[in-house]
Amino acid sequence: MIERIETGQRMSKIVKHNGVAYLCGQVGDGDTVTEQTRDCLGRVDALLAKAGSSRDRMLQVVIWLADMADFAEMNAVWDAWVPEGHAPARACGEARLARPELKVEIIVTAAC
Helix, strand or coil: CEEEEEECCCCEEEEEECCEEEECCECCCCCCHHHHHHHHHHHHHHHHHHCCCCHHHEEEEEEEECCHHHHHHHHHHHHHHCCCCCCCEEEEEECCCCCCCCCEEEEEEEEC
């Protein structure tokens, strides 16, 4: 069975299937990579909870940065957020994001 949560015309915020939750990409508010990453991860926490999951159940994460020069700044926030011993498989790359002011987008897949 496939369950879609907060579904709109273009996308669902969460899709659950066979015990796995797929979250849509999350961005955050703020002027700096640190601020945007913190806000973004707060949004991830909320969606994981809504999906019946949590950050210690993450399976895979894809992070897009508008500029790879921000990698260390983003990682400082990320490293403090990920529970020790529960790091997911992760990829990070550079991409042009949906709006010019965005610096980071995070896509999470987690077990429910």
